[in-house]
Amino acid sequence: CFCNPGACQWFLQLSNSDIQKQYEAGHICSDYNDLIDGLPTGAVRVSFGFMTRKLDVDKFISMIEECYLSTPAERLKRMEISKLPNVLKHIPDRIKPHLKEICIYPIKSCGAYKIKGSWPITSTGLLYDRGWMIVDATGMALTQKHQSRLCLIKPVVHRDKGIMELTFIGMKPIQLSLEKPAEQKNVINTSLCQSKVCDDLVSGYDCGDKVADWL
DSSP states (O other): OTTOHHHHHHHHTOOHHHHHHHHHTTOOTTOSOOEETTEEOOOOOOOOOTTOOHHHHHHHHHHHHHHTOSOHHHHHHHOOGGGSOGGGTTSGGGSSOOOOOOEEOSBTTSOOEEOOSOOOEETTEETTTTOBOOBOTTSBBOOTTTOGGGGGOEEEEETTTTEEEEEOTTSOOEEEESSOGGGSSSOOSOOEEEEEETTEEEEEEOOOHHHHHHO
């Protein structure tokens, strides 16, 4: 469900005991158990990215209208809200989407940084999003699949100062430059390293021993 059990549980308003019962009933990711004891086990997620075109959105909306409903208003008219399970009664209010906030993830698999105000968009998406990653001694990128505590590393971007500050519970923050080494003046002993992300080979700059020791 969303590849994120926590978000799924929050959206469907399932309790911890509901989740436990579903797993005890044999529910696993990508199975065909849509309902267990009358409660939903997941939902369909549509992801949009910087490469998404308006045409893509229009095609998706047309499919929904053609296959499931004409308009959200007509869907609400057909929906008997009083007969919906309690866990789904909040859904009608969410049919019309509202943008609450935008977050970027400067370091792959680490915490989010909430954007405040305007933010530049580059050819690869939002500025600084997934611009850094943490690798092991072999150069492989670390992810929360194997290192769940990565989510506790919180980056704070200071664009006005040209630095990013990393924080972690019980540790002093550390800062690193937002500029690429090639863009900095008088760069000495900057090494280019190779890594692998989802079977793709990528190149990056080593941020140095100081931040490596902190990590």
